[in-house]
Amino acid sequence: MDPNLEHAINIKDKFHFYFLALVFTILGLSIQTSKFISYPQAIVEIFAWASLLCSGLAGLSRMEWLPLSYEHYSKLVEQKAFLREAKPGRQIINESGEIMPPLEVKQFIRDVNSRIEERASFMDKLQRKEKIQYFIHKWLFVVGLIFLAVSRAIALFSLPSSPVT
Secondary structure (H helix, E strand, O other), X not given: OOHHHXXXXXXXXXXXXHHHHHHHHHHHHHHHOOOOOOHHHHHHHHHHHXXXXXXXXXXHHHHHHHHHHHHHHHHHHHHHHHHHHOXXXXXXXXXXXXXXXXXXXXXXXXXXXXXXXXXXXXXXXXXXXXXXXXXXXXXXXXXXXXXXXXXXXXXXXXXXXXXXX
């Protein structure tokens, strides 16, 4: 693999782990440091918690599916490499170590092509799902931060009347 691409993937993976940890850290700290001053402030604070929690859960779900995506991509690359090697006229050895007859080779190549198409279709679905999960993860985090800032601003600027218990 190209060293620059490998480095880019490594940095991207570290960022995703950091971002996921950041979401749960902010959620935990906001719960621990909360002080309810009024009902509107409490509602905004709870919306912030819900947004941060949903963001974190979307991130966790994404991280759960990510290894499956890498696994399928690796198998896809392996199957494509096999097809490049399996040109007509070349001998292919089956699992038992015997050379396959030409008709069997053609059928085997058709089967590999079919599996490649199925795997590519499945990977497209995985990538769409991953993009949606990341979109939810990122933007619910932003929404949660905004709600949290609004809640804390309400608490800061409101006169302490009767605290909500």
